[in-house]
Amino acid sequence: MFVGHYGPALAGKAIAATVPLWLLFLAVQLFDVAWSIxxxxxxxxxxxxxxFMALSPLDLYYMPYTxxxxxxxxxxxxxxxxxxAAVWGRGRITAFLIVTLAVFSHWVLDFLVHTRDLPLIDNRMKVGLGLWNFPQIALPLEAAVLVGGMLLYVAWTKPKNLAGRIAPWAVLAFLAAIHAYALVQPLPKSAQEFAATALASFLILPLLGLILDRTREAK
Structure with a gap:
């Protein structure tokens, strides 16, 4: 899963308004940031x-650490x-739980779409439902997770200005566009090239969360 991972980040922001959305955008891709490195x-x-799979050319045969x-x-x-540890004030326990769940949601969503490449212990006992082999299920599922998160975010926040009315749907359209490109882009020349491109995207996309934070606020 790619852009679907941002659904839990958006939903988490709806619950824990004090947690920066850019940080949640980073949190839900933390495993893949580390994987790329x-x-x-x-x-x-x-x-x-x-x-290798209908929606992925990646044979992820060794990734026990991430x-x-x-x-x-x-x-x-x-x-x-x-x-x-870096934040003080009210709602710290809620923030801790939301950030923890945001990070771990990545593994749960990967479990749905990956083939059996997610190890339970070391690099053994691998699991994965393999929905990437069924685009007619995987693509609507990813869209539902992303759109569902955005709808929760919009319902629990309000725009600060005109940009705040437009920003959620612009972000949604942008994420949909880059996901569409990811599905049709040429196969990278090497795993290192793929990882470098992925790392850049995972570090840039949190800027979308920053834009939303600057243009919307909790109700």
Missing amino acids: FILTGIEHVRLIPG HGLITALVWSIAFAALYM
């Missing part, structure tokens, strides 16, 4: 195989703890 540094490994169940729980709690 680990691919570039040779810590984890992937093969690019055309047609997408294992146990390590996913550790990443989730650690990231939320770092945020909580």
Whole structure:
């Protein structure tokens, strides 16, 4: 899953208004940020195989540190703890829970679409429902998660100005456009090229959350 991961970030902002949306956008892609870095540094490994899955050429055969169940729980709690340590005031427990769930939601959504490449322990006991092999299910599911999150966000926030009325739908359209491009883009020349491009997108897209934070506020 790609843009669908931002659905839980938007829903989380609706519940925990004090948590910056840009941080939630980063949180839901934290595993893939780390994965991209680990691919570039040779810590984890992937093969690019055309047609490996209907919607993905990635054979993710070794990623125990970023997408294992146990390590996913550790990443989730650690990231939320770092945020909580840096923030004081009311609602810290709620913020901790929302950030933890935002990070871990990535693993849950990946479980739905990945083939059996998500290890439960070390690089063993791999799971995944493989919905990426069924585009007629995976694509509507991803759209539903993203749009559902945006609808919750819009329902629980209000625009500060005219830009705030337009921004949610502009962000939604932009995410849909880059997802459409990701589905038809040429196969990268190497895993490192794919990882570098992915890392750039994961670090740039939180700016969309910043735009929404600047133009909308909690009701």
